[in-house]
Amino acid sequence: MFSEKFLESLKAEYGRWEQSTLKKILDKYGMTSDSIPRQTYTPLDIETTDFSNCVGFPGEFPFTRGIYPTMIVGTGIGGRAYSGFGNPEDTRDRLRFLLSQGQFGFSLAFDLPTQIGLDSDHPLATGEVGRVGVALSSLQDMETILSAFDGGAPLDRIRSSFTTNAQAVVVLSMYIAMAEKLGIPLNQLTGTIQNDILKEYIARGTYIFPPTPSMRLTGDIFEFCSRNMPRFNMISICGYHIREAGATASQELAFMLCNAIAYSEVALKRGLGPDDFLPRFSFLFSSHSNFFEEVAKFRAARRMWAKIARDRLGAKKTDSMRFRVASGYAGSTFTAQKPLNNIARGTLECFASIIGGNMGSASAPYDEALGLPTEEATIVALDTPRIIHFEARGADVIDPLGGSYYVEHLTDALEARATDLINKVDALGGAVAAIEKGFIQAEVESSSYKMQKEIEEGMRRIVGVNEFVGETPPLHPMELASDIEDRRIRALRQLRAERNNAAVEKCLNRVRVAAEGTENLIPSVMDAVKAMATNGEICGVLREVFGEAQPFTSY
Amino acid sequence: MPEKKIRVLVAKPGLDGHDRGAKVIARALRDAGMEVIYTGLRQTPEQIVSAALQEDVDVIGLSVLSGAHMGLTQKIIARLKEQNAGDKMVLVGGTILAKDIPKLKDMGVAEVFPTGSRLEEPIKFIKERLGN
Numbered sequence: 118m119f120s121e122k123f124l125e126s127l128k129a130e131y132g133r134w135e136q137s138t139l140k141k142i143l144d145k146y147g148m149t150s151d152s153i154p155r156q157t158y159t160p161l162d163i164e165t166t167d168f169s170n171c172v173g174f175p176g177e178f179p180f181t182r183g184i185y186p187t188m189i190v191g192t193g194i195g196g197r198a199y200s201g202f203g204n205p206e207d208t209r210d211r212l213r214f215l216l217s218q219g220q221f222g223f224s225l226a227f228d229l230p231t232q233i234g235l236d237s238d239h240p241l242a243t244g245e246v247g248r249v250g251v252a253l254s255s256l257q258d259m260e261t262i263l264s265a266f267d268g269g270a271p272l273d274r275i276r277s278s279f280t281t282n283a284q285a286v287v288v289l290s291m292y293i294a295m296a297e298k299l300g301i302p303l304n305q306l307t308g309t310i311q312n313d314i315l316k317e318y319i320a321r322g323t324y325i326f327p328p329t330p331s332m333r334l335t336g337d338i339f340e341f342c343s344r345n346m347p348r349f350n351m352i353s354i355c356g357y358h359i360r361e362a363g364a365t366a367s368q369e370l371a372f373m374l375c376n377a378i379a380y381s382e383v384a385l386k387r388g389l390g391p392d393d394f395l396p397r398f399s400f401l402f403s404s405h406s407n408f409f410e411e412v413a414k415f416r417a418a419r420r421m422w423a424k425i426a427r428d429r430l431g432a433k434k435t436d437s438m439r440f441r442v443a444s445g446y447a448g449s450t451f452t453a454q455k456p457l458n459n460i461a462r463g464t465l466e467c468f469a470s471i472i473g474g475n476m477g478s479a480s481a482p483y484d485e486a487l488g489l490p491t492e493e494a495t496i497v498a499l500d501t502p503r504i505i506h507f508e509a510r511g512a513d514v515i516d517p518l519g520g521s522y523y524v525e526h527l528t529d530a531l532e533a534r535a536t537d538l539i540n541k542v543d544a545l546g547g548a549v550a551a552i553e554k555g556f557i558q559a560e561v562e563s564s565s566y567k568m569q570k571e572i573e574e575g576m577r578r579i580v581g582v583n584e585f586v587g588e589t590p591p592l593h594p595m596e597l598a599s600d601i602e603d604r605r606i607r608a609l610r611q612l613r614a615e616r617n618n619a620a621v622e623k624c625l626n627r628v629r630v631a632a633e634g635t636e637n638l639i640p641s642v643m644d645a646v647k648a649m650a651t652n653g654e655i656c657g658v659l660r661e662v663f664g665e666a667q668p669f670t671s672y
Numbered sequence: 673m674p675e676k677k678i679r680v681l682v683a684k685p686g687l688d689g690h691d692r693g694a695k696v697i698a699r700a701l702r703d704a705g706m707e708v709i710y711t712g713l714r715q716t717p718e719q720i721v722s723a724a725l726q727e728d729v730d731v732i733g734l735s736v737l738s739g740a741h742m743g744l745t746q747k748i749i750a751r752l753k754e755q756n757a758g759d760k761m762v763l764v765g766g767t768i769l770a771k772d773i774p775k776l777k778d779m780g781v782a783e784v785f786p787t788g789s790r791l792e793e794p795i796k797f798i799k800e801r802l803g804n
Contacts, residue, residue: 229686229687229688229689229738230687233687233714235687241687241716242687243743244686244740244742244743244744245686245687245688245738245740248738248739248740249738249739317689320692321689321690322688322689322690322691322713322714323687323689361692362691362692363692363696449692452788453767453786453787453788454788486767486787487767487769488739488767488769489739562695562699565692565695565696566695566696566699566700569696569700569791570791573790573791573792582788583790591770594769597739668712668713668714
């Protein structure tokens with residue numbers, strides 16, 4: 118971006134500044150330039166950053182500045198509260214409340230038994246029912262939740278999101294069955310299904326089957342959605358949970374993209390063209406506490422993904438190169454100590470996400486570190502991006518930090534570090550092999566241990582945790598009703614008594630046959646769901662055919 | 673003769689998949705000179721107790737972030753007593769509300785280290801109680 122002559126003279130100028138102006142003040146306080154962070158950045162730090170190839174214009178390759186030419190297109194300000202707890206009835210009521218607060222669409226959280234394919238009456242579900250999300254077993258449950266929308270859920274107009282991975286095929290089938298009942302054509306359905314099993318093995322832990330059959334399920338969803346649901350995001354590839362498990366920004370970036378490459382290979386093997394499936398890939402990123410590093414991470418991710426899509430995967434269409442991402446906070450940065458401070462953290466994280474060019478930026482409730490969020494904390498989280506948009510005018514200009522010597526330098530540095538890691542994973546045979554060998558987990562574990570040590574040793578300072586510790590009146594997160602499990606078990610018993618069990622058996626057999634062969638599982642799972650077969654029953658059949666994953670740990 | 677090392681089982685009971693804390697604490701205890709066995713995810717109370725007996729540990733550290741800690745801890749302690757192993761020290765860490773701490777201690781939990789605890793706290797606690 119700069120002439121050689123200019124850079125040459127700048128080098129001399131920079132040396133002069135360091136030796137005079139900076140040194141004077143450091144000497145005064147007995148410091149040296151090695152004992153403090155680098156204080157300023159200049160064109161010298163972005164010598165090789167070429168404007169057209171590295172920065173460019175928003176909405177054009179390499180999309181560093183943004184995937185669209187402006188921040189104001191899209192379906193609405195702010196995100197949706199990730200919510201769900203208790204019974205489908207409890208979640209329906211919370212959703213009704215969120216809709217009354219101006220939320221557009223919904224993002225459903227499921228409880229742990231549901232996510233690992235167990236019904237609420239399974240012995241292992243005891244104590245876990247409805248805790249971290251809603252218990253969902255049957256199509257009836259899905260109907261109950263979505264009855265929060267008066268007059269039928271407008272599934273063709275709202276943004277829906279389902280955090281389901283190992284048993285995504287069941288939830289997707291229920292959603293499709295729901296749409297059919299409402300008379301909404303599949304090709305009009307919008308929304309996102311997480312369907313990212315690889316990060317479950319790395320970080321989040323709700324896997325059921327071993328990687329190979331899991332990736333087959335992923336492929337079945339890709340194939341079905343590419344053919345029938347062109348407006349639906351068939352995967353949301355998550356850096357978020359990898360970061361939450363303790364990864365650094367460059368590790369989060371690298372491993373997320375490695376997983377995305379692995380998923381692309383699944384789709385290519387199914388005979389889908391890059392321009393068939395890439396426009397329906399979406400991503401989920403954390404927005405962590407180091408403000409400028411996060412802004413740079415979002416910029417680097419857009420640029421790296423565009424290059425991977427075009428040069429490695431062979432995409433031709435612009436839409437296939439767009440890094441569509443949701444982000445806006447990092448739950449693990451929220452502290453249990455002085456929890457109201459989490460409002461400040463949430464605001465900064467969401468601000469980084471918005472000025473980092475992410476259209477889908479949301480915040481999280483300040484009491485999340487303590488338990489289920491209260492309605493009050495949820496409203497603050499919903500309003501945070503609105504305040505950033507409307508009052509701080511954070512989205513008036515796209516990528517306002519583009520061109521900053523510091524942020525451009527950080528963007529390049531993150532890209533370089535993440536590229537190195539991607540090369541390492543490639544050398545191990547790609548993401549699946551690297552997970553099976555424990556490489557990715559070991560990388561993340563080392564970073565997380567290092568970070569914890571830095572906190573304990575005071576090198577990383579966290580307000581209220583290792584510095585400025587003080588008392589705050591305790592918050593009272595929401596408590597679950599004590600009879601949730603009993604009510605769930607009764608509801609399941611009733612469902613099993615009232616449905617046609619011979620038809621259910623027949624459908625489950627069809628699922629088994631499909632699982633044992635190679636045909637796409639979605640049609641048979643959809644029939645089973647319509648016959649009111651439960652999540653636990655369908656996953657039970659798949660468990661018998663596929664087996665269960667053993668934990669991959671570097672321990 | 674070198675002193676016998678304190679043996680610790682770090683366990684993840686229930687269905688919770690968040691094991692960042694469990695892995696960090698396992699490593700910290702190991703760095704502090706203890707023998708540490710980590711169970712991996714999704715262990716039933718029966719599996720945890722049988723691992724504790726098999727490995728002959730002095731301490732069982734449970735990590736739960738899903739909110740299911742009360743029932744799981746109760747089952748593990750009851751099972752330990754059934755197996756005449758009620759003397760093993762049980763510690764609990766994770767997302768534990770302040771109001772649950774006295775209840776866990778009533779059950780027989782030696783100490784609770786909720787989210788935000790420092791690594792040195794359980795290390796110090798174990799060493800003080802078990803010598804070494």
